Amino acid sequence: MGEKTDKLLSILKLQPVVPVLIVDDAKSAVLLARALVAGGLKAIEITMRTPAALDAVRAVANEVEGAEVGAGTILNVAHWKAAVEAGSKFIVSPGTTQELLDAAADSDVPLLPGAATASEVMALREEGYQVLKFFPAEQAGGAAYLKALSSPLAGTLFCPTGGISLKNANDYLSLPNVICVGGSWVAPKELVAAGDWAGITKLAAEAAALKA
Numbered sequence: 755m756g757e758k759t760d761k762l763l764s765i766l767k768l769q770p771v772v773p774v775l776i777v778d779d780a781k782s783a784v785l786l787a788r789a790l791v792a793g794g795l796k797a798i799e800i801t802m803r804t805p806a807a808l809d810a811v812r813a814v815a816n817e818v819e820g821a822e823v824g825a826g827t828i829l830n831v832a833h834w835k836a837a838v839e840a841g842s843k844f845i846v847s848p849g850t851t852q853e854l855l856d857a858a859a860d861s862d863v864p865l866l867p868g869a870a871t872a873s874e875v876m877a878l879r880e881e882g883y884q885v886l887k888f889f890p891a892e893q894a895g896g897a898a899y900l901k902a903l904s905s906p907l908a909g910t911l912f913c914p915t916g917g918i919s920l921k922n923a924n925d926y927l928s929l930p931n932v933i934c935v936g937g938s939w940v941a942p943k944e945l946v947a948a949g950d951w952a953g954i955t956k957l958a959a960e961a962a963a964l965k966a
Contacts, residue, residue, distance in 0.1 A: 755882040762864035762885055765822045765844055766913060766934050768796045770927055771961035774826060774915060774936045775800050775810075782949075783810035786941060787818040789951035793958025799846055799936060801826040802833055808840045815841030824866075831857045838863050846936075848889050850874065855881055866913060870894040875907055885911045885933065892917025897925040904931040920960065927965055937961070 766772065773790050777783045777800055787798055798821055800811050807825070814823040824844035825837035834857045837845060842863060847854055850867040858865040868887040869875045871894075878886055888900055891914035895902075900912060914926045915936030926932045940957045 758862070758864040759884050762844055762866060763911075763933070765797045765824070765864075766866075766885065768822065769794060769962050770934050770964040771795060771923065771940060772797050772799055772913065772915075772934055772936045773940045773958070773961075774938045775941055776803050776938070777801075777806055777810040778804055779806050780809035780813040782946060784813050784817050785949070785951055786946060786954065787814045787821050787823070789954040790940065790958045791818060791820045793940075793955040793960075794962030795940065795958045796820050797822045797824065797844075799824045799826040802829075802837065803827050808836055811837060811840040811842055815843075828854070830854070834858075834861070846887055848887070850878060872903060872907065875903065875910055879907070879910060884909065885913070887936070888912040888914040890916030891926070891935075892922075897922070897929060900926065900931060901929055904929060907931075920964075923961070923964055 773795055800807055811823055811825055814821050822843050825842040826846040828834055828845050828847045831853055844864050846866045848868040866887045867878055868889045869878055911933045912931055913934050913936055918935050918937045919939045923935050926935050940961050941954055945953045
């Protein structure tokens, strides 16, 4: 577990914000990923919420230099296997099941498992996990909630995701138990639809400049 934790940390420490993307076609995913990398956001999460998601992961993994692409919204073992085969460097889940934990134990690809309560965090700590996704961050209590967990659950690091924007990102990034945040604001649908890759690179640069 230690080696996989180190591998995950090396990816999450690349930047203060991990883009969380919903991609409708693989071709735009490559251009989008290049724009994000150009702005300083190398670790990219493509969520498995569209039919194009796996092809997008595969295309970014093969065609975008400097990108560390991961797959999000992984809900079961079939998702896991397909995402890893497509080239995912890391896996993200909104919550956790024993089935996913078993798949993670048998894989060299690190898992960033989701948790929203102290009990869930404690259960994952018993499984050896030190780095977790806090989701849905704003709806589950926000930065104040994570701050409250920092002392009793010291040693656990979080990547909060859900409802985070440029306006409140630093509320999380200033906490001692937050390594980075996940956000979709760096790739707005309207800019992707318009092919405004320069605009996305600008948003990525703003996000990359946040205090990690």
